[in-house]
Amino acid sequence: MSTVASPAAQAGGRGTRVSQLRKRADLIGDRLLLGICLLAALVAGAAIFLVGYQIIHGASPAISKFGLGFLTSTEWQPNFNVFGAGVLLFGTAVTSAFALLLGAPIAIAIGLFLTLLAPSGVRGVVGPLVELLAAIPSVILGFWGLLVLAPFVQSKVEPFLHSTFGFIPIFGSPQTTGLSVFTASLILTIMVIPIIASITRDLFQSVPDELQDGASALGATRWEVVRGIILPTTSSGVVAACILGLGRALGEAIAVSQVIGAGFEIKGSLFETGNTLAAQIALQFPGNLGGMHQAALYYCGVILLAIGLAANLLAQWIGRRFSYAGTVAR
Numbered sequence: 570m571s572t573v574a575s576p577a578a579q580a581g582g583r584g585t586r587v588s589q590l591r592k593r594a595d596l597i598g599d600r601l602l603l604g605i606c607l608l609a610a611l612v613a614g615a616a617i618f619l620v621g622y623q624i625i626h627g628a629s630p631a632i633s634k635f636g637l638g639f640l641t642s643t644e645w646q647p648n649f650n651v652f653g654a655g656v657l658l659f660g661t662a663v664t665s666a667f668a669l670l671l672g673a674p675i676a677i678a679i680g681l682f683l684t685l686l687a688p689s690g691v692r693g694v695v696g697p698l699v700e701l702l703a704a705i706p707s708v709i710l711g712f713w714g715l716l717v718l719a720p721f722v723q724s725k726v727e728p729f730l731h732s733t734f735g736f737i738p739i740f741g742s743p744q745t746t747g748l749s750v751f752t753a754s755l756i757l758t759i760m761v762i763p764i765i766a767s768i769t770r771d772l773f774q775s776v777p778d779e780l781q782d783g784a785s786a787l788g789a790t791r792w793e794v795v796r797g798i799i800l801p802t803t804s805s806g807v808v809a810a811c812i813l814g815l816g817r818a819l820g821e822a823i824a825v826s827q828v829i830g831a832g833f834e835i836k837g838s839l840f841e842t843g844n845t846l847a848a849q850i851a852l853q854f855p856g857n858l859g860g861m862h863q864a865a866l867y868y869c870g871v872i873l874l875a876i877g878l879a880a881n882l883l884a885q886w887i888g889r890r891f892s893y894a895g896t897v898a899r
Contacts, residue, residue: 624874627867634861639868645833647853652865654872659835660843661876663750664825665818667839668757673811676762680769681795696770703763711824714756715748719828722755723747727840741838748830751839756824761814768810772803805887812884816877822847846873 625632631639635652642653679699683692723746734740776799784794800807822845830842831852846869854866 621874624867624870628864628871630861631864631868632871635865635868639865640872643833643835645865647862650861652861652868654846654869656833656835657844657846657849657869658872660750660829661819661845661847661873663839663843664754664757664829664845665815667751667754668761668818669811669815671754672758672761672814673765675758676765676810676814677769677807679762679766680773681799683766683770684773685791685795685799699763699766701763702759703767707760707821707824708827710756710759711827714752714824714828718755719747719752721747722749722752727751731840738837739839741840746830748828748842749840750829750843753825753829753843753845754839756828757818757821760821760824761818764817765810765814768813769803769807772806772810773799776802809884809887812880812887816880816884819880820847820873820877822851826851846870 631652635642639652639654640658641655642651643655644651644653645656646652679695683696683699687695727747727749730740731742780798780802781794784798789797825845826848829844829848831844831848832842833844834841836843850866850869850873854863
């Protein structure tokens with residue numbers, strides 16, 4: 570005698586099958602997601618490895634010949650196979666440090682303004698405009714620096730700084746062209762500001778309102794809230810943002826090569842011409858003489874890669890000290 574399942578039993582069976590199909594689909598989706606993410610990580614790691622291998626392999630003749638003395642030598646004479654990165658390291662350090670010294674306070678002030686002071690309408694306009702600076706191609710910034718900024722610096726800024734602070738060696742006699750380490754540093758300042766400002770703004774917005782309101786209720790002024798609550802809470806993240814901005818300045822080539830003047834001497838004045846590792850590679854690699862000249866440029870790339878990697882690792886290490894776990898996003 571046959572039996573017919575009740576409608577409730579049939580519905581339960583269909584529900585069980587649907588649940589099993591859903592679990593199977595979820596399992597396939599989880600494995601697919603894992604595979605895609607793993608593949609992306611492997612591709613990124615392989616790309617970094619291949620880039621590093623190619624640069625180190627290309628630099629091996631120069632590394633074998635010059636060794637660590639390449640870092641301190643100031644001679645760069647391709648016709649005599651004499652190369653040294655001392656001037657390039659000096660120019661890279663000076664331009665990047667000056668850009669960070671000038672750009673970090675401006676960027677942090679922008680972050681504080683957009684977080685605490687600006688009305689919502691102004692915040693919605695100024696924020697995207699600051700971030701838009703990061704989207705400007707470096708060659709356009711270099712072109713603007715060559716045509717607009719350099720003449721202005723040569724005619725207005727350098728004479729003023731020299732007449733006011735000329736007793737300081739770095740503000741020595743101004744040049745006549747405006748192409749200098751100082752102008753290159755200003756271009757780099759423009760480049761690092763949007764990076765630092767964007768990150769610090771997000772950090773400041775993550776500070777809990779309860780901490781700020783509590784301090785204000787106890788009679789703290791806005792400056793005291795910034796000094797005693799916001800900056801200490803986000804200090805490690807702000808430092809990491811500044812180091813990321815420094816990494817951006819260290820690797821810039823095109824814009825710097827257009828306004829730095831391509832000098833090859835270490836001079837104490839910011840108004841003198843200079844050079845950097847990235848600018849030297851951009852200027853000479855397309856037309857290098859081959860052989861040891863090419864290997865020396867690869868050696869510069871190895872140095873630049875090591876500096877950039879160290880800066881990013883340092884930023885990540887500092888960033889780990891800042892945790893969003895105890896904050897509530899606005």
